[in-house]
Amino acid sequence: MVKLLCLILSLSMVVVGCTSEEPAVGSAPVASPENGESKKVVGPTTKEVAVREVKCGCSIDGIGKCGNYILVEDQYVELINPTLGKMEFCKHKDKGAKIKVAGLMKDGKYVASDWKPSK
16 A cells, blocks of 8 residues: 555656746747757847848748748747738848847737838
């Protein structure tokens, strides 16, 4: 009986120890431009106006699917704006483009209230 109780306690400790933690609000794992590794990105939590690099996700290691991504803290995160097409930056291929953007990080994505091409 004691052995059974010890076995049950041991198993329950393993199960409890293996639960995953949820990422913090406003951060998400994303692909690094250098090596495809992920880390949490916090980015600007208040609205900023900045010139940032953007790429299509199909040309970013670790993402590999079309979509609009912006460079924040040396990581690419999804760029959200209702005026962007799904493949807005695919024509720039691997070299990417620069945009002047007004926005902030929200729920792990960069939400832009305004953007325009930049040099």
